[in-house]
Amino acid sequence: MMKSFDGFQAFGKDGFEAYIASATAMTKAFQEMASEAAEFQRKSFEKGAAVLDKVITAKSPDKVFEIQQGYAKEAYEAYVGEVNKIGELYMNAAKEAYKPFEGQLAQFGVKAPK
Numbered sequence: 001m002m003k004s005f006d007g008f009q010a011f012g013k014d015g016f017e018a019y020i021a022s023a024t025a026m027t028k029a030f031q032e033m034a035s036e037a038a039e040f041q042r043k044s045f046e047k048g049a050a051v052l053d054k055v056i057t058a059k060s061p062d063k064v065f066e067i068q069q070g071y072a073k074e075a076y077e078a079y080v081g082e083v084n085k086i087g088e089l090y091m092n093a094a095k096e097a098y099k100p101f102e103g104q105l106a107q108f109g110v111k112a113p114k
Helices: 002-057 061-107
Strands: none
Touching: 002 061
16 A cells, blocks of 8 residues: 555656646746737837838828838738747747656556647
């Protein structure tokens, strides 16, 4: 009986350590995502302010339209790029959070998803 209790205790300790490692990985990933989002917002605001200055100093409605059209295209491309980057960060976060549990799940015959 003592041997099974020791095994159960080791399993619980390993699970707790895996949980801590997983939570640490997720915390780090969330901080990275928040930093990335804040940087994107800062850049977007600066670009928007620069475009507003250009629009205000434009000499004709055609030039205003051209500036707005260029800004819309750049903003859309930047947004799509940022969404892809955040998606990759989420995927990496999930993989890092799962790693500590791989060994324990392997004991039960559960395979890691690829």
